[in-house]
Ligand SMILES: O=C(O)CCC(=O)C(=O)O
């Protein structure tokens with residue numbers, strides 16, 4: 757625990773301070789932080805070529821096979837997406853490595869990058885990224901999330917944290933990080949978030965969810 761004035765702040769997984777994160781191949785700007793629960797807005801995580809490559813890889817995946825893709829008929833998430841697992845690609849590997857450095861968790865704990873595409877009217881209603889403690893998946897539960905924005909959205913498509921009164925506007929190459937591995941369950945519950953409906957244009961994101969332990 758870190759004592760800050762009269763307040764006691766819980767330890768976080770994210771360990772970067774200051775204005776910049778230095779990774780092997782890129783310096784990432786820390787734009788804004790909400791301290792508890794920790795939500796960090798990051799700039800210059802991906803360059804244009806990387807954003808476009810991830811979109812292209814997911815388009816190929818969605819086309820090639822319906823297996824491994826989720827064209828869900830769900831009220832909670834109306835967008836369509838695919839995991840980029842078992843994809844052998846240099847840019848993907850580079851991005852996964854950088855994401856791991858930002859999150860401070862080895863790639864092996866990640867589920868693989870998940871690409872989502874929202875068309876106008878599509879959204880991801882308010883949810884938690886961690887699984888209910890009673891579920892089977894909670895044995896190796898998620899602990900942190902990085903959402904990478906792969907394009908600029910004309911209107912709408914913000915990431916909102918209704919319990920924090922916080923809204924993040926999608927900008928190509930930027931990202932939002934948050935974690936929910938606090939001892940205090942109330943802090944974890946404050947990470948409720950949503951992908952607001954896209955109004956104009958479309959929205960592409962890549963999400964990395966990290967687990968407490970390795971994923972097989
Ligand atoms: O679309 C967004 O902005 C949020 C995505 C999200 O919540 C997720 O991928 O878990």
Ligand SMILES: [Fe+2]
Nearest residue numbers: 883884885949
């Ligand atoms: Fe989420």
